[in-house]
Amino acid sequence: MSGIVLRPRATFEARVDLTGITPDNLAGLSLAEVEHLSVPHGGRAIALAELFFVERAPDSVLLIEIGDERLDHVGAGMTAGEIIVEGPVGAWAGLAMSGGVLRIAGDAGDFVGAELSGGRIELAGNAGSHAGAASSGSRRGMSGGLLRIAGSVGQRAAERQRGGLIVVFGNAGEGLATDMIAGTTCVHGTVAPRMGRGMKRGTVLCHKVPELPAGFVDTGTHDLIALRLLARRVAELGEMIGAATSARRIVGDTLLGGQGEVLVVA
Amino acid sequence: MILNGVEIRDSFAEAFPMVGTRLIITADTPEWAMIAGKTTTGFATSVIGCGCEAAVEQVLSPDETPDGRPGVSIMIFAMDFKSLKTVVPLRLGQCVLTCPTTACYAGVETGKRVPLAKTIRYFADGYQISKKIGNKRFWRLPVMEGEFVCDEDTGSVEGVGGGNFLILARTRGQALAASEAAVKAMAAVRGVILPFPGGVVRSGSKVGSKYKGLFASTNHHYCPTLRGTVDSALPPEVGSVLEIVIDGESFEAVAEATRVGISAVCDIGSAGGIVAIDAGNYGGNLGPFHFKLRDIMGAKP
Numbered sequence: 066m067s068g069i070v071l072r073p074r075a076t077f078e079a080r081v082d083l084t085g086i087t088p089d090n091l092a093g094l095s096l097a098e099v100e101h102l103s104v105p106h107g108g109r110a111i112a113l114a115e116l117f118f119v120e121r122a123p124d125s126v127l128l129i130e131i132g133d134e135r136l137d138h139v140g141a142g143m144t145a146g147e148i149i150v151e152g153p154v155g156a157w158a159g160l161a162m163s164g165g166v167l168r169i170a171g172d173a174g175d176f177v178g179a180e181l182s183g184g185r186i187e188l189a190g191n192a193g194s195h196a197g198a199a200s201s202g203s204r205r206g207m208s209g210g211l212l213r214i215a216g217s218v219g220q221r222a223a224e225r226q227r228g229g230l231i232v233v234f235g236n237a238g239e240g241l242a243t244d245m246i247a248g249t250t251c252v253h254g255t256v257a258p259r260m261g262r263g264m265k266r267g268t269v270l271c272h273k274v275p276e277l278p279a280g281f282v283d284t285g286t287h288d289l290i291a292l293r294l295l296a297r298r299v300a301e302l303g304e305m306i307g308a309a310t311s312a313r314r315i316v317g318d319t320l321l322g323g324q325g326e327v328l329v330v331a
Numbered sequence: 332m333i334l335n336g337v338e339i340r341d342s343f344a345e346a347f348p349m350v351g352t353r354l355i356i357t358a359d360t361p362e363w364a365m366i367a368g369k370t371t372t373g374f375a376t377s378v379i380g381c382g383c384e385a386a387v388e389q390v391l392s393p394d395e396t397p398d399g400r401p402g403v404s405i406m407i408f409a410m411d412f413k414s415l416k417t418v419v420p421l422r423l424g425q426c427v428l429t430c431p432t433t434a435c436y437a438g439v440e441t442g443k444r445v446p447l448a449k450t451i452r453y454f455a456d457g458y459q460i461s462k463k464i465g466n467k468r469f470w471r472l473p474v475m476e477g478e479f480v481c482d483e484d485t486g487s488v489e490g491v492g493g494g495n496f497l498i499l500a501r502t503r504g505q506a507l508a509a510s511e512a513a514v515k516a517m518a519a520v521r522g523v524i525l526p527f528p529g530g531v532v533r534s535g536s537k538v539g540s541k542y543k544g545l546f547a548s549t550n551h552h553y554c555p556t557l558r559g560t561v562d563s564a565l566p567p568e569v570g571s572v573l574e575i576v577i578d579g580e581s582f583e584a585v586a587e588a589t590r591v592g593i594s595a596v597c598d599i600g601s602a603g604g605i606v607a608i609d610a611g612n613y614g615g616n617l618g619p620f621h622f623k624l625r626d627i628m629g630a631k632p
Contacts, residue, residue: 247461268462287477291462291469293399294436294480297399299465
């Protein structure tokens with residue numbers, strides 16, 4: 066599978082939906098066939114070549130040069146391969162991705178990694194709201210894979226998360242892990258108020274005790290072998306846990322019968 | 332073949348296919364890890380009476396374990412996969428879960444999956460916590476001491492059981508000293524266990540018995556007190572015979588352990604009262620794996 070480079074011809078005048086423009090879907094297509102792929106642009110559909118210069122790349126990757134916050138659904142539905150975006154992307158990046166790697170050098174809009182079930186998303190900038198969450202009308206958010214965000218996330222990240230790992234090196238906005246079902250979210254920075262409401266299971270790791278709803282119960286500080294295991298087995302968590310062997314364990318949302326946990330690692 | 336005055340008899344050990352797995356048990360201290368390892372592999376000398384064969388394989392440093400604590404690896408072998416799937420969770424639940432400070436991890440990644448916490452997680456009565464990251468899942472079971480951490484399952488290997496060699500010595504003390512030296516040397520070989528007490532068998536058996544219903548009975552050909560009354564395999568100067576039984580994850584591992592063990596015995600040599608090395612077999616008709624002593628000792632390490 067040879068690679069493809071997409072270089073924007075000009076600034077986009079409307080939002081572009083890149084659903085389906087993934088390395089696995091482009092495999093086996095000739096350059097001309099790729100150029101003639103139809104993509105939604107504003108209220109109409111146009112050929113990919115009208116928006117981008119399309120070139121072959123030596124590697125089996127899809128490289129999107131420059132990037133743009135109007136590029137929506139980058140990597141959506143990807144099952145394999147690698148997408149590299151040299152700048153920002155719009156909303157729904159990596160939606161329902163089940164494999165492969167999506168690297169974004171800039172910021173991402175809302176719903177990055179929403180309903181991710183496998184693979185890996187690496188975001189160098191900040192994310193909008195609902196990172197790793199359920200998309201509108203869906204019951205379950207991210208269920209597998211890794212969403213690594215070097216910056217901060219907006220509201221309602223990890224909402225209804227069902228599995229997988231979200232690592233946020235910056236801060237998390239309000240409503241983190243609302244209705245979380247399972248999985249792990251790790252926030253290096255601060256966590257805004259009203260996190261964890263309706264949390265059923267799952268783990269949120271952070272460094273300071275966040276402002277939690279009334280349904281959370283402090284069980285105290287415990288020596289947890291699981292921390293040592295996670296720190297060694299998962300490199301992304303090792304960066305946060307370090308040599309810590311104990312954590313304060315706060316369980317909730319008990320008002321709804323939940324057994325989720327916030328682990329505060331000193 | 333004679334090595335340092337010890338005769339290597341032209342014989343072979345006859346071994347059988349077994350299905351096995353490896354668990355890594357960690358604890359706060361090396362002592363508690365070893366207690367858990369030895370307890371979990373207790374009463375597991377022979378499948379004939381115990382349902383499985385098991386022993387501690389290696390002592391692991393904190394650098395070698397998943398949670399960075401001291402540990403041991405143990406191996407458990409059974410005659411078939413169904414039996415293995417039965418005995419492993421039983422031993423895990425009774426001997427590792429109950430042992431202070433321990434955690435238990437998969438020691439084999441390949442092969443059919445043997446359930447670990449997948450089975451015993453229900454002990455936590457709904458309070459168990461699952462964590463799956465990547466394709467590995469482990470469980471945290473709240474217990475009175477804190478939490479028991481355990482991988483969901485472990486892999487399995489199609490290994491070899493019943494590799495062996497016999498140490499023929501002038502006295503019981505000399506046979507025991509040579510056995511201890513062999514066991515100590517063989518501990519360095521990865522992928523094998525010596526399931527009998529201290530790694531040594533004093534009651535090697537033959538197949539069958541004069542009594543109905545007994546599968547095995549004393550190997551009278553090697554009993555020194557019967558010499559002269561039976562078809563004995565012992566020359567007059569042999570006063571005691573001890574056996575080392577080896578189970579391993581592969582033919583090569585068992586062969587290497589055999590070589591290392593016999594070499595250690597031969598280092599003691601005839602000066603230490605060792606007369607000969609022999610091996611137990613059933614005429615070559617029962618087990619598909621034959622460890623020919625002279626071939627093994629003739630091979631370069």
